[in-house]
Amino acid sequence: MPSKIWIDGRLVDKADAKVSVYDHGLLYGDGIFEGIRAYNGKIFECEAHLDRFLQSAKGIRLTLPMSREQLRAAMEETIKGNGFTDCYIRLVATRGVGSLGLSPVRCERPSVFIIADLLELYPREMYEKGMAVITASTIRNHPNAMPPRVKSLNYLNNILAKLEAIDAGVSEAIMLNHEGNVAECTADNIFIVRSGQLQTPQTCDGILEGVTRRVILELAAKLQVPAVEKTLQKHDLYVADECFLTGTGAEVIPVTKIDGRVIGTGQVGTVTRKLLEAYHRRVKEG
Ligand code: PMP
Numbered sequence: 618m619p620s621k622i623w624i625d626g627r628l629v630d631k632a633d634a635k636v637s638v639y640d641h642g643l644l645y646g647d648g649i650f651e652g653i654r655a656y657n658g659k660i661f662e663c664e665a666h667l668d669r670f671l672q673s674a675k676g677i678r679l680t681l682p683m684s685r686e687q688l689r690a691a692m693e694e695t696i697k698g699n700g701f702t703d704c705y706i707r708l709v710a711t712r713g714v715g716s717l718g719l720s721p722v723r724c725e726r727p728s729v730f731i732i733a734d735l736l737e738l739y740p741r742e743m744y745e746k747g748m749a750v751i752t753a754s755t756i757r758n759h760p761n762a763m764p765p766r767v768k769s770l771n772y773l774n775n776i777l778a779k780l781e782a783i784d785a786g787v788s789e790a791i792m793l794n795h796e797g798n799v800a801e802c803t804a805d806n807i808f809i810v811r812s813g814q815l816q817t818p819q820t821c822d823g824i825l826e827g828v829t830r831r832v833i834l835e836l837a838a839k840l841q842v843p844a845v846e847k848t849l850q851k852h853d854l855y856v857a858d859e860c861f862l863t864g865t866g867a868e869v870i871p872v873t874k875i876d877g878r879v880i881g882t883g884q885v886g887t888v889t890r891k892l893l894e895a896y897h898r899r900v901k902e903g
Contacts, residue, residue, distance in 0.1 A: 623695040623731035634730065641724050642711025646771030648727075649673035652865045653706040655696050655733075659903040660706070661865075663689060665828045669768060670708060676767040681710055682727055695731045705736035705866065711770065738866045739788060744893075747873030747885050750802070750862075752851055753778035753790035757800040757823045765800065765823050775803040789862065791854070791875065794823035799849040805864035806830040807872075809857035810888045815844035822848055829863035829896075836895045842888055851876075859886030861893070868900075869893045 622634035642648035651673075653666045660666075667685050674681050683691070692706055708731050715724035739748065755778040758765055763774070775792070782790035782803070791807060794800040799818050801807055806827040808817045815837050820826055837844040854860060858881040860872040869892060871885040885893075 619699045619701075619732060619734050621695065621698040623691050623698070625728055625730070628694060628698045636711065636728055636730070637714045639714045639716070640711050640728060641713065641715050641721060642709070642728070642770050644715075644717070645712075645719065646769065646773070647677070647721060647724075648709060648711035648770035649677060649679065650710070650768055650770060651706075651708040653692070653708060654865050654900075655701065655704050655706060656900045657903060658696070658702040660689075660692060660696075661900055661903065662828045662832065663692075665831070666708070669826070669828070670710075673767045673769065674710065676764060677769060678721075679710060679712060679727055681729070683729055688729075691729070692731055692733075695733045699733050701733055701735075704733045707732040707734070709770070736866055739870060743788070744870055745885070747871040747880075747883075748789065748862075749787045749874035750789045750791055750872050751782055751785045751787055751876055752854075753781040753792050753803075755781060755790075755792065757792040757794050759795045760821075760823050765825050766820065768825060779803045789872075791851075793851065797850070798822055799851065799854060800824050801827075802862055802864075805862035805867050805870070807854075808833065808861050808863065809849065809854055810859035810886055811853070811857055813843065813888070815842050815888065815892075816849060816853070817844075817846055818849055819846040827863055827865075829865055829868065832899060833863050833869065833892055833896065836892055836899060840891060840895060842892070854880075857881065859889045861889045869896045 621628040651666045651670045711728045713724040713727045758774045778790040789802045801824040
């Protein structure tokens, strides 16, 4: 459990880390965030997360009160201040305190806070045996509404899909896009393997450009696993030989059942296992 939270320039006791009820991050979901991991005291893919954070800020026209260097230093201070070497880091920027109207113009200063904590999303067993998922009826946000490429504080779209997963007794839901093609899961990107080829939806299919997704594509290239970013339909998932999800929180988790259909042999596939192991080696290297 963390004892210290970094908020607006300093580390404070968890009990004293508070934001106003007038903060537009709370009132309207007006803000952005990143989910990051540190391994062996080093922030994994720190620059990639900072890139995406700054791009999310730009996307919603939020002028951050801190530079990239200050953000990096604040995250490091938070990890050290809590005595962590391996942890999950939540970096958040809200529009700040404003009036009850929607207009962000009246919010004087964005608020930035950082939480470092332990996070285990799924039981260990699921990483060995694979997880069951469903496809949700709730579709992913239209890219011209709230672009999925922006990691905004408004996750209701994903939460509605997550509730469908919970109702179905599974841990994750695959979300289709406005065209009915596969986008991603509520907090993870999705990959399949078909005839030895790794396949994952493209950015233009309405996904968050996952950092873990990019690392997996790099590892696939290194391991000479052929990989392609392409539009996928639900049927492609059903007839896949293997399937797995990627995300900072979940890392790499195999999927062995989708909408009641067994994927491949129903066991964790060889390509998945190879990439999962390579990913764990990669995080150890930093
Ligand atoms: N898609 C969504 C909707 C997410 O929230 C996340 C992050 N949890 C991901 C994909 C995976 O992104 P990353 O690998 O950068 O954590």
